[in-house]
Amino acid sequence: MSDLRNRLERFFSPAPERKREQRQDRGYGEPGAEQGQNGTPDAISAHRREKGAAVGEFLGVRGLPEGKWLRRGVYLVESRHSLEEPHGTVPLRGLGESGVALSCWGGGSAPVFFDLETTGLAGGTGTYAFLAGVGRLEEHDFVVRQLFLASPAFEPDWLEMLEELLAEGTSLVSYNGRAYDMPLLQTRFALARRTSFLEELPHLDLLRLSRGVWKGDLESFRLVEVEKQVLRFVRGEEDVPGALVPELYGAYLRSGNAAVLDGVFLHNRWDILSLAALQSLLGRLASEGGTEARDCLRAGRLWARAGETEKASRFWRKAGEDPTQRSEAFRCLAQAAARRKEWPVAEEFWRASLSGGGFSLVPLVELSKIWEHRLRDMDKALVFAEEALRLLLGQRAFLPGPLWERQRMELRKRVERLRRRAAQQGPQQER
Amino acid sequence: MLSRRTKTLEELLRWVEKDLPGEVAVHRMLPPRQAVTAPFGPLDPRLVAALAERGVTSLFTHQQRAVELACSGRNVAVVTPTASGKSLCYTIPVVQGILEDPAARALYLFPTKALSQDQMAELYALIEKTGADIRTFTYDGDTPSAARQKIRTAGHVVITNPDMLHTGILPHHTKWVKLFENLRYVVLDELHTYRGIFGSHLANTLRRLKRICAFYGSKPVFICCSATIRNPGELAEALLEEPVALVAENGAPRGEKHVLVYNPPLVNRQLGIRRSALLETARIATEALASRIPTIVFTRSRINVELLLTYIRQGLAACGGSPDIVAGYRGGYLPSERRTIEKGLRDGTILGVVSTNALELGVDIGSLSLALLHGYPGGIAAAWQQMGRAGRRSGLSAAILVASSFPLDQFLANQPDYLFNASPEHARINPNNLYILVNHVKCAAFEKPFVQGENLGTAETGDVLNYLEEQGVLHLAEGRYFWQDASFPAENVSLRSATSENYVILDVTHPERPVVLGEVDRPSAPMLIHPEAVYFHAGQPYQVMELDQEGMRCLVKRVDADYYTDADMAVRLQLLDVFDSAESWGWGEVLLASRPTVYKKIRLGTHENVGYGYVHLGEEQMHTTGMWLLFGEEVLPSGWSDDLRSSVLAGTAHLLRSTAPLFLMCDRTDISVHSHVRDPHWERGAIYLVDNVPGGVGLAETAFAMRGHLIRAAKEALAGCPCERGCPGCIGIFSGESGNVKASVRELLGMLGRASA
Numbered sequence A: 001m002s003d004l005r006n007r008l009e010r011f012f013s014p015a016p017e018r019k020r021e022q023r024q025d026r027g028y029g030e031p032g033a034e035q036g037q038n039g040t041p042d043a044i045s046a047h048r049r050e051k052g053a054a055v056g057e058f059l060g061v062r063g064l065p066e067g068k069w070l071r072r073g074v075y076l077v078e079s080r081h082s083l084e085e086p087h088g089t090v091p092l093r094g095l096g097e098s099g100v101a102l103s104c105w106g107g108g109s110a111p112v113f114f115d116l117e118t119t120g121l122a123g124g125t126g127t128y129a130f131l132a133g134v135g136r137l138e139e140h141d142f143v144v145r146q147l148f149l150a151s152p153a154f155e156p157d158w159l160e161m162l163e164e165l166l167a168e169g170t171s172l173v174s175y176n177g178r179a180y181d182m183p184l185l186q187t188r189f190a191l192a193r194r195t196s197f198l199e200e201l202p203h204l205d206l207l208r209l210s211r212g213v214w215k216g217d218l219e220s221f222r223l224v225e226v227e228k229q230v231l232r233f234v235r236g237e238e239d240v241p242g243a244l245v246p247e248l249y250g251a252y253l254r255s256g257n258a259a260v261l262d263g264v265f266l267h268n269r270w271d272i273l274s275l276a277a278l279q280s281l282l283g284r285l286a287s288e289g290g291t292e293a294r295d296c297l298r299a300g301r302l303w304a305r306a307g308e309t310e311k312a313s314r315f316w317r318k319a320g321e322d323p324t325q326r327s328e329a330f331r332c333l334a335q336a337a338a339r340r341k342e343w344p345v346a347e348e349f350w351r352a353s354l355s356g357g358g359f360s361l362v363p364l365v366e367l368s369k370i371w372e373h374r375l376r377d378m379d380k381a382l383v384f385a386e387e388a389l390r391l392l393l394g395q396r397a398f399l400p401g402p403l404w405e406r407q408r409m410e411l412r413k414r415v416e417r418l419r420r421r422a423a424q425q426g427p428q429q430e431r
Numbered sequence B: 001m002l003s004r005r006t007k008t009l010e011e012l013l014r015w016v017e018k019d020l021p022g023e024v025a026v027h028r029m030l031p032p033r034q035a036v037t038a039p040f041g042p043l044d045p046r047l048v049a050a051l052a053e054r055g056v057t058s059l060f061t062h063q064q065r066a067v068e069l070a071c072s073g074r075n076v077a078v079v080t081p082t083a084s085g086k087s088l089c090y091t092i093p094v095v096q097g098i099l100e101d102p103a104a105r106a107l108y109l110f111p112t113k114a115l116s117q118d119q120m121a122e123l124y125a126l127i128e129k130t131g132a133d134i135r136t137f138t139y140d141g142d143t144p145s146a147a148r149q150k151i152r153t154a155g156h157v158v159i160t161n162p163d164m165l166h167t168g169i170l171p172h173h174t175k176w177v178k179l180f181e182n183l184r185y186v187v188l189d190e191l192h193t194y195r196g197i198f199g200s201h202l203a204n205t206l207r208r209l210k211r212i213c214a215f216y217g218s219k220p221v222f223i224c225c226s227a228t229i230r231n232p233g234e235l236a237e238a239l240l241e242e243p244v245a246l247v248a249e250n251g252a253p254r255g256e257k258h259v260l261v262y263n264p265p266l267v268n269r270q271l272g273i274r275r276s277a278l279l280e281t282a283r284i285a286t287e288a289l290a291s292r293i294p295t296i297v298f299t300r301s302r303i304n305v306e307l308l309l310t311y312i313r314q315g316l317a318a319c320g321g322s323p324d325i326v327a328g329y330r331g332g333y334l335p336s337e338r339r340t341i342e343k344g345l346r347d348g349t350i351l352g353v354v355s356t357n358a359l360e361l362g363v364d365i366g367s368l369s370l371a372l373l374h375g376y377p378g379g380i381a382a383a384w385q386q387m388g389r390a391g392r393r394s395g396l397s398a399a400i401l402v403a404s405s406f407p408l409d410q411f412l413a414n415q416p417d418y419l420f421n422a423s424p425e426h427a428r429i430n431p432n433n434l435y436i437l438v439n440h441v442k443c444a445a446f447e448k449p450f451v452q453g454e455n456l457g458t459a460e461t462g463d464v465l466n467y468l469e470e471q472g473v474l475h476l477a478e479g480r481y482f483w484q485d486a487s488f489p490a491e492n493v494s495l496r497s498a499t500s501e502n503y504v505i506l507d508v509t510h511p512e513r514p515v516v517l518g519e520v521d522r523p524s525a526p527m528l529i530h531p532e533a534v535y536f537h538a539g540q541p542y543q544v545m546e547l548d549q550e551g552m553r554c555l556v557k558r559v560d561a562d563y564y565t566d567a568d569m570a571v572r573l574q575l576l577d578v579f580d581s582a583e584s585w586g587w588g589e590v591l592l593a594s595r596p597t598v599y600k601k602i603r604l605g606t607h608e609n610v611g612y613g614y615v616h617l618g619e620e621q622m623h624t625t626g627m628w629l630l631f632g633e634e635v636l637p638s639g640w641s642d643d644l645r646s647s648v649l650a651g652t653a654h655l656l657r658s659t660a661p662l663f664l665m666c667d668r669t670d671i672s673v674h675s676h677v678r679d680p681h682w683e684r685g686a687i688y689l690v691d692n693v694p695g696g697v698g699l700a701e702t703a704f705a706m707r708g709h710l711i712r713a714a715k716e717a718l719a720g721c722p723c724e725r726g727c728p729g730c731i732g733i734f735s736g737e738s739g740n741v742k743a744s745v746r747e748l749l750g751m752l753g754r755a756s757a
C-alpha cells in the first residue's frame, strides 16, 4: 500500500507549488481561499444571508450569494433588472417583439435566455455544468435566475429543476447553445438515464446569427468581443475570464467556500443580460434594417441566409440609396439575381456596382463570365476581362505576391481564351 | 539471363535449387490436408441461403465450433491460419444475432484501418444477400462528421479500432446509447497484435467498455481471432478477464506447401561476402512474376520495398513483361493508393506485391502461390505469418526465405531446423501495470463516476482513486468519485507507443498544383526525407527540396536519379537522473536521442557508393526510464580485448532483452537494450534496459526491483540453450574473431553472481 503510494507519487508527482496550494485549499473553515479574489465587490459579500442554510450547512457550503436552497445540493440565486436601464447602449425593452422578429431563426414571443458554466470545454461525458443562468421577462423586470449545483452528486435534481425553468417560455435563446450547451445537457440527461424534451424546443442561437450579420466586421465572435463592439458593453474587472471558471469551481469543491465563485455568478449574469440585449438589437435589425445603411446591408444578408430573397433585396435596395454602401449593395443584388438565374438583371447590377467605386475586380470578372457563359457575347466578355486584367496589373503593390500572380495567370488565360472565341464568333455576329 | 519460357511453381522451385548459384539450405514439404467439415446447425434460413449464394454450403469444424460457442453466449478465441475462413467465425453469429433481434448490435475492433475497410466490404457482401436491413459502418478518424450521427444510432455493426474506441466512443458513450444498450457481440480480430504495452492498454480499454455496457445493461460476448502464437487462449483470457473457450484445431484444407531457405552465393570466400540478398530476391520474384505466379515479397524496410519494386519492374521490362503487374504496399502510401492495389490484387490485374509487414495483418488479397522473404523478420511467429501469406486450399504453394548477410539470417541458413522447431513467441500483457492502470482509471472516471469500492479490474483501483482525489483530479462526494479536471484524459493517453504524427509528402514538381504523395511517420523522417534525400515512392524517385519540421511537411520533386540515399543515424543514450541504485544496479530517467549524420548516395543495381553529404537536422529525442547494470574492472577480465568486451556486453544485453519480458509482462519490442564498453557517465562498462515508450511505463523500475530474478533467469536461459556459440534465442549471433562470446558471457554472469552474493 505505502509502496503503491510511493510509486504513484514517483510516476505522477505534481509540481511542488501545486501541492502547497492544495493543502491550503483543503482546510475547511480557513479563510485562505478568499485570497486572489481582490476584485470581489463587498456589496455581494454583504448580501450573503444565512436563510435556507440548513441544507447548505449540511453540505458544508459557505459563502454563496443571497438565494435559497431548492433541494439538497440545488441553490437558486435571483436578480431583477429594470427594463429602463440599458445594457451597454442597448435597452432591454421589447424582448417579445424582437423574439417574434427572429422567429425564422427560432425566436419567440416569450424568450428564455440561458447560458451554462461548466467544468471544462473538453466535451464528452466528464464535463458537466454547475451553474445555469436563465433570464426572462417578468411583468416589468428582466429576471435572471441562477441555478447552482453545490456538488456533482446532486446533478439529477439540478437537471430536473433546470428543465422546469427552461420550459417556462416559448423558446430558448443562447449563444452557441446549439453546438455546445444543448448537446452537453443531452449528455447529462443520458448519464442520469433519462430523456429530455429540451432539444425539441425552438432554439435561437445568437452566435450563428451574429456570424451571419457581422461577418467580416468582427475579428472574433466570442461573446465578450461582440458585447464590446456591438453592444458597447464593457465588463468590469470583477469579471472572471471564462477559462478560469472550471478551476474556481474545483477550488470551491475542495474547500466548501463558495465565495471564490462570486465572479463566476457575476460573469454568468452578464452573459444572460448580453444575450437579451443582443437579441433586442438583432430583432430591430431584422425588422427595420437598423440605424445606418451598413445595417441595411447586414439585414439583407441575414434574410438572404434564411432564404427570404424578397426581404433581402428590399433591404439591399434601401442600402443602395446611400452612396457609401452602393457598390456593396449592388453586388449583393447582383449575386441574388444570379442565384435566381436572372442573368440580364445580374449583369445590370454588377455594372451598377462598378460605379460605386472601390476595388472592382470581382464585378469585372463576373461580368466577363456572364457574357461568356450566359449571354454569350464573346466581344463583351473580352472587354470586361481585359479591363479586369488592366486593373489587376495596376494593383500589384496592394496584393500579396502569390495571390496576385495566380489571379494574373487566371485572367490572362481568360483573356486569351476569349480572344480566340471572339475571333471565331465575331464575323457571324457582325452580319 | 532470364529464361523466356514460363515456369510452373514446381519448375520455379527446381530452378532455385538447381540453377541459382546460391545454396538451398533446406527444402521441406508440408503435406496437403483434407477439409473437415460440419453442418451449419440451427441458423436463420435467410443466412443459410446467403451463405449458399456465396458458395458456402457447410462449415469447417473450427468455424462450426466457434459459431456454436458464440451463439450459446460463450466467449471464444479461434486460432486461424491464413485461408482458413476466419471471418465466418464471427460474421455468422453476428448476422444470426441481428436476424433474431433487429435491435441487437455488434462492435468490430481491428488494429488497423485497412482491415476495417476490408472486413466492411466482406460483411456487406454477405448481408446484402440475406435481404435484411442490417447496417454496417466503419467509424474511425476518416469518418465524415456528417455521417457520425447516423452511425451512432442506426449502425447495427460498427467497425472501428481500439484507439477510436478509447478516445472517440467511450468518452462519448451517451451518444451511443443504442449501441451500448443492445451490444451483443464484440469481435476482436488479430488478437495476437494485442501484446505487451499495447495489449495492456487494450485490456484496460476493454475493462472500460464492459463497465459502460453494464451501465446500459448489456453484457456482450467476445469473439476473438488470433494468428498462431504460443498462448492464444491465455492471451484472450488475460485481455478479457473472463473465461474464453479456445478453438485451435483447424478444419480448413491446405494444399501441398514447400518451405525453402536460400542462401545467396559467396562472392568472396575469404571475407565471407555473399551476393546481395536483395538482388537475389528481386531475381527470384522477377522469374516468378514473368511466369505469372502470384507472389508476395516481404522485406524489412521501406527503402527496400522501393528498391525491390524498382528492380523487379526493370527485370520484367527486360524480359518483355509488363512492369505494372507488381506494386509496392507499405506504410506511408495513401489510403486510396492502398485500396487500388488491394483491388488490383483481388481482380488479378496486379500479380505481385512488395511489402514491409503491412500485409501480414490479413487484408484479403486473394490467394497467392509464392511468399518471398527478403531476410528473417526477427521472430518465429512473424516468419510463419509472412510465409503463411502464400497458401491455398488446394494446389501447390511455396515460401522462400532468402537469407541476408545479417548474422541472424546466416544462423538460420546454417541451422534451418531452428525455423521449424522453435516455438512461436509468447504473448504477454500486464493490465495492472500501474502507469497504464492509473491512466485508464482516469479515463473511466471521466466516462462515469466511480462508486466507492468499485474496481476497474483490480483491487488496487481504490488506492488509485484516493490518490487521484488527493491530487484534485477527482472529487469525492456522497460515496462517488467525480471527474474534476478540465482536461480530456483519453487524449493524453496513447494506446500505442509509436507516435501517430506523420509528415505529409507534397510533390511540387508542378509548383502551381502540389499533390499529396504520401506520408512518413515522424521517427523515420530524419532518415528517409532529410533535405537532399532521394525518396522513392511507388518505384519513382523524388528529391527532397525542403523538410518543414514545424508544419510537418516535406516538399519533393520528381527526379531521374540512378541512386538512392541512405542516412547513418547516431544514437545516444544519456543518463539524466538517478531514482534509485543498489550495488552495480540502478534506474532513473534517460534520454534516447537519434540524429542522422551523413547520407550516402548508392547507385541502383550495383549498390556502389557514389557520394555522400551531411544532414543538418535536430535530434529526435525521447525521455523515458531506464535500468542499468555496471561492469567495473573487477568483473571484466583484464585479458579481454575491447572487441570481446563489446561483444560480451552486447550479448548479455541481448540475453536480458529476451528474458526480461517474462518478468515485466511485456513484449520484446516494448524495451530496448543498449551497451556501452565505456559509459560516458559511469566511466565503465554498462548495459541499459530502457522503456521503449515516451515517458516510460514502469518497465525499468520493475526490472530494477526484480534484478535478482532477472540475472538468475538469464543464467538459466543461457545454460538451457543447446546452441554452442550463441543463437537468436540467447545472446544473439556474433561473427568475427571475438572468440566464443557465449562462453565469455557465461563467465561474466558467473562473476556477477559472486560480486553481488
Ligand SMILES: [Zn+2]
Pocket (backbone or CB within 6 Å): B721, B722, B723, B724, B726, B727, B728, B729, B730, B731
Ligand atoms: Zn542459444
